[in-house]
Each structure stands twice: as structure tokens, then as C-alpha cells.
Amino acid sequence: MISEQLVDLSRLQFAATALYHFLFVPLTIGMVWMLVIMESVYLMTGNVIWKDMTRFWGKLFGINFALGVTTGITLEFQFGTNWAYYSHYVGDIFGAPLAIEGLMAFFLESTMIGLFFFGWDRLSKPQHLLVTLLMAVGTNLSALWILIANGWMQNPVGAEFSYQTMRMEMTDFWAVLFNPDAQAKFVHTVSAGYATGAMFVLSISSWYLLKKRDVEFAKRSFRVAAAFGLASVLSVIVLGDESGYTVGEAQQTKLAAMEAMWETKPAPAGLTLVASINEVEQKNNWEIEIPWVMGVIGTRSLSKEIPGIHEIKAKNRERIVRGIIAVNALEALRTNRQDAVAKQVFEEHKTDLGFGLLLKKYVVDVNTATPEIIERAVNDTVPRVTPMFWAFRLMVSLGFSMLLLFGLAFWSTLKSACMGKPWLLKVALWMLPAPWLACELGWFVAEYGRQPWTIYGVLPTHLSVSTLSVNSLYGSLAGFIGFYTVLLVVEMFLMVKFARMGPGSLGTGRYVNEPQFHA
């Protein structure tokens, strides 16, 4: 049996490296469009300040991008190194979007970024803008394909299990591609990235304005960021991926956990604002609720019910019991592929195979699972409620506070008054970490909320790992922590240094803080 420690360490390593990677990705996704906007204005007006804006924010973009690339390779490697069984079991479906991401998007993005930085004197103005635009398109397509892969983990459509190959196989590529879960995720995630890019530019511009330096440069940057940020944060909230939560059981389970909905409530359900959660007795001690809202958001209707945790668990208990039959039939078939009886039993029960496999966390032979063990497996099927409930609420509050900030910032730029409101500039500066925190919480809700599965209903997390030694995991985890700490220190050092230096770092002679050094 796979050691629990190995599973925990593999999960910890994946979570740590993915959360770390996700510090850099949203900023890249968002900033790249702001570069397109700034350079478009440069092309239209010919005013060189817009070129300087594109180049200076591009410099900071580059510092961030370097770490995005560095840490992205880790994630691709890690499916193979640490999640070998996962890679075998679902590679037929999951591998395809990853490979297409490389072919269609990442090649484009990475080739164009070189020309973006080095091509200013070698390309005509429209050509350079085209390069920037293609870089943005590549970046966003990249996010699309990754989220198609991730969406399939939440809602595994268009695939079927094959006992001959002992894995999931793709049956309908278009279903994987147009998975509603993936589409909702894409819109929500890239919008969050746009908001992150906007906040970055808004905060740093506010700092220049507070210091009253490079004012013309900062004012224009502030204006672009305010407008872009307002549109983006509205999109995050309105097109938030709650619309995707009605699709598939994984999302229903997640929804129930993050709303602390123990019981199925009559439609339309109320939205719980805060609650005192009692995980032991599986109820809320008290809660404050706004009637109707949850039902409307979650189902886009007044009559559909949203299942509560107890109802979900009851269903899952039945599926686990049927899953035991599926596992037995599968093991018979793996020993003798010609066993016709086992084949028929398996075909009838194979939709519950994943639930039967949940028991493998506790027993090698699923037939030996006692009622207590089955009960433990049932309880595993819903993630812990407290972290889900509060992570989601914190993320949403950060979203709404950003909406307020971008709204105020946009309004003040319309009145050209942003110079006159130091309190707003200060708030904008101090809100800088908000989008990162919100993005990381969003990732947590999506991924922790899918536990105990890597592929919902198909493959339990504890079976997905590579059969490595625990010591290997301690070693690699220590290595990642060491490398990533050093990289973060270096990156932050450069980012802060160049942000402080401001557009003067371009060496054009048009700004304060022109560097004195020479090569």
C-alpha cells in the first residue's frame, strides 16, 4: 500500500511549487495586455512617452516573466516525476492539451518576447506592435489550454476507462475542449490575471505620484491601469466561476463545502455570509444568511435545489459500495482478459470504479473494507469545510475591495483628479498584494476543493503518486524550497530596485533617476 506520508509530501511539493508558479503567471497574463494598450496608443499618437511606458513596464514584465518560465517547467516535469500513475492513467486526455499548449501558444509567446525586447530598432512600429500583440495572444492561449487540462480534472468529460490499457482514454476531443467547466475557469482566471496586472501598474504609478516624480508618465500609466482594472475586476466578479459550479458533481461538492451547506436547502437557497462551522458534528453552530441569493447565483434559477453535504455523502456511500464490485471485476479482468462474466459485471459498474478505488487508501483488498472503513472513505469525499468556507470568503472580499478601488481610481482619472487625492494613492499602493492573495486563494479553493481526487470521481489522489521513497521527497522538497527562496529574494530585489528607479532606468534622458553607470 502507498504510504500516506509519501502522498502528503507529494501533495505538499505540488501545492508549494504550483502556488509559487502562480505568483508570476497572473501578472504576466494581465500586464501583457497593458503593454498592447500602451504601445497601441504610441502607434496612434506617436507620443514617445507611450513608447517609454511600454518599455519600462515591459522591463518589469520581463523580470516577472523570467521566474514564470523557470517555475513553469517544474510543473510540467512534476506530473512525470511525482505523479507517474496519474500520468499513465489520464495522460491520454490530459497530455494532449499540455502538448497543444506548447505547440500553439507557448512557442508563439516565447518567440515573440525575444523580439519584444530586442526588436525595437529592427522592426517598424506596426511590426513591433504586432509582436507585442502576438505575445499577448500566445500568453492567453497558453492559459486557455492549461485550464482546459485543469477543467478536465474537475469535470472529466469525453473519456472512458479501458480495462485493457488500464487507463482513461479519450472518446470525444470536442467535449474536452468545450468543457463548460474549462470555459468558466478560463474567463475567471485570465480576468483575475488582468486585474493583477492592473493593480501592479496602478500601485507603482501611485507611488510615483505620491513622490511627485515622473508625473506625466505616472498619470498616464495610472489611467490605463484604472480603466483596465475596473473592466477586469468586473469581469472576475460577474463572470466569476460560480456559474461553473452547477456543472458536474465535483463542483457541486466544492460548492457545498465552500458554502458550508450541510443540508440541502429548499430552492432558492440563501447565501451564507458568515458561519460558525462545527466539523465534528457536521453542522453550523450559527450562520448569517441572505435569502435566495445562493440559489440564483448557483443555479441561475429559482427552482433548482443545490445539494448539501449530507445528501452528497449519502450518494457517494452508494457509489463506493457499487465501486467495490467494479474493482473486483477489474482485478479479475486484469488477471484474465477473456473473463466474460467479469467483463459484463465491470461494464455495468465501471462508472463507480473511482469510488471503489477510494478504499485503497485504507485496504489493499477492497473486499476487506469494514463498514467503519467505508464510512471513512465516505467522509473523505467532501473536503474539509472550514478552510474552503473562509478561503472563498476572503477571496471574494478581496475582489470586492479591488472593485471599489478601481472604481474610485477610474472615477478620479475621469475628473483628472488623481493627483489631488493622496489618500487614494496610498490605498492603491497598500492594496498591491491583494490580487496575488486572491489568486492564490482561488487556486486553493479549486484544487483543495477537489480532494480526495486528482480527477474527480475517476482517480483518487493517493493512488496518483509515483512510487518513490519518502526520503526522495524530503530531498526534492528541500531542494525546491532552497532554490525558490533564493530566486524569490533575487526577483524581489530586482523588481523593487527597478520599480524605485522608474522610467529613468531606460536611460533615455527624459526622466529622473537616470542611471550614472556605463558598460
Added chain:
Amino acid sequence: MFDYSTLKIIWWLLVGVLLVGFAIMDGHDMGVGTLLPFVGRNDLERRVVINTVGPHWDGNQVWFITGGGAIFAAWPLVYATAFSGFYWAMLVVLWALFFRPVGFDYRSKIHNATWRSTWDWGLFIGGSVPPLIFGVAFGNLLQGVPFQFDLYMVSTYTGSFWQLLNPFALLAGVVSSAMITLQGGAYLAHRTEGIIQERTIRAATGAALLMVLAFVGAGFWLQGIDGYRIASVISTNALPDPIAKTVVREAGAWMVNYGKQPLLWLLPALGIGGALLSALLLRLRWTLSGFVASSLAVLGVIGTAGASMFPFVMPSSSMLAASLTVWDSVSSHLTLGIMFWATMLFMPLIILYTSWAYSVMRGKVTAAYIRENDHAAY
């Protein structure tokens, strides 16, 4: 459109194309990284060297990422078994690669000699370690790797990291390192002039000779190594089921394909001839032709290894039947088909815009260019 067994062969070729593409494109960046501390003796010279690949390394690195993704999609069992089995080797490659993006982008942003020279050695590690490890990995594939599958197809690797570093594998590592150094040298010679170019050509000549020696040596050695052969009748159109076949180990099995198909001898000939020709052309200062010749050598060397192992991809030394082959470690018919068309659609586009990027940035990188672009260049 294609039947399953045809697609399986096509994907063996396509993975080969991606590996060769990676070795030619990312390989020349890595070769430049390997040469960096030696052909650039001061900061300005090193900046010249780095800026020959500055605008391109990022795009080229995607050959590596896409190659990994394509193996994941087309050969999921190979991806799973190789990456987890070679755990520490893969982590060393990964951590070495960490030095590249930050090394390129951060190095010249600070005017401090220690800072810059630290990143130079980082770029050296990022350029020299991966090709060495990939060569060692190939050397191990040729000998078979100890892994097995259970009823559930869970793979267990029973070797250790240190076992990978056996003499034959290390020799394969030398072939790979020298090949990539030559590849980087040929590119660098084309993009530089003067003293840097001279040093580079000298280094590239040495790399070419070393590569040929090690390659020929490994070729002779290989004939004495136990190769693998499928002993049962295999239905190439069947669903992939790696443990269903019978495999035997025997001396000389890796030479069987060359006996059956003598045209395959062109591949090792291309490896040797391409490397020697490249060195010659570089000495004549026909640098672009020299780069083409070294790229052909890359094709020859990788092709030689692939052709002698076909249809094996990753033989198992501890459970012979578990050996992964092009017939039984692949994705479903549908996925192979989709991935084939995706590759056919996007690969020409990639080649097109990559060529455009190189043509925009063409010409020699000089010290004067670095001085003029002090704030923008790497």
C-alpha cells in the same frame, strides 16, 4: 485516416523530430552557455556571447517543453516511467535549467562583477548539465532500466541514481555534451567575430573530435552490450498492453536493425561526417554551413540511437516483458490522431515565425552593439 499501427510509427518519428529539433535549437543555446565562461574572458565579451542567443533562447526552450508535452500525450507510459524512475536525474536537469531564464534576464541588470560572474557560471550550469544528463539517460536506455509494472500498471523503479552513472552511460554523456558544445560553437562562430570567434572555432573543433571519438567508441562498445528483442508475435494494431509480450535479452540485438536495413548506416555516417565537416567548415569561416553540418550531426547521432533500439523506447532490465515499445506504450488511436494533426498544423507555423525572428536579429553581435544598447541588451 491512418490506422493505429501507422500512427504509432509516425509518432516514433515525430518524437524523434522533436528531440532533434530540441537538440538543434535549444542545443545551440546550451552549447553557447557551455562555452560562455571560456570564450568570453571579460564582461563585454561575455555580453556579446550571451546576446547572440538573447532574443531566441526563450523560444528555443519551448522545444524542450513541447517535447516533454508531446511525450506525455503520445507516450504517457514512457513519460510516467522515465520521469519518475530517473527522479534525481530529472531534478538535476530541472534545477540546472532554473539558472537559464534568470541568468539571461537578470545578469546584466546589475553592474557588479561578482553578480555577473555568478550568473555566467549559472548559465554554464544551465547549458552544460542538461545535455550531459540526457546523454547519460540515453546510455541507460540502451542498457535497459530496472522497472516493473503490477496488475494496475503502477510502475516501480528499483535502481538508484548512482547506478545511472555507469561507464557506458557516462561515455554516452560525453557524446551528448560534445555534440551540444559543437552545436553551440557553430552557432556562436556564425554570430561573432574577432577573438571570440577564434576561440569558439578552436573549442568547436575540439568538441567535434571528442564527439567523433566517443561516438565511435560507444558504437563498438554497443555491439558487446545485451540488446533487447521481442520474442513473441506482436500485433502492431492492438491496444497497448506492455506486459502481454515476451522479450529476450541478447548480445548484438541492437545491431539487428542495421543488418536488416543497411541504409540505416547512413545515420552514424551522418553523425561522424557532419561533425568533422562542421569543424572543417568553421575553420574555413563558412560558419552558416558549419552550423548546418553540426545540425546534421545531431540528427545522425540521435537517429543512430533511435534506429538501433527500434521498436524499443525504454527496455526494462528487471521485468523484460514490461519493456516499453512504440507498439505498446502509446496513447489511444484518437489521441495520436489529434496530436498528429495538431503537430502538422502548428509545426510549420513555428518554423516560419522562428525563422522570421532569426532573420530580424541576423548579423554579428559586436562590442559596439552592446555599448549602444547598454540598457536594453542582456
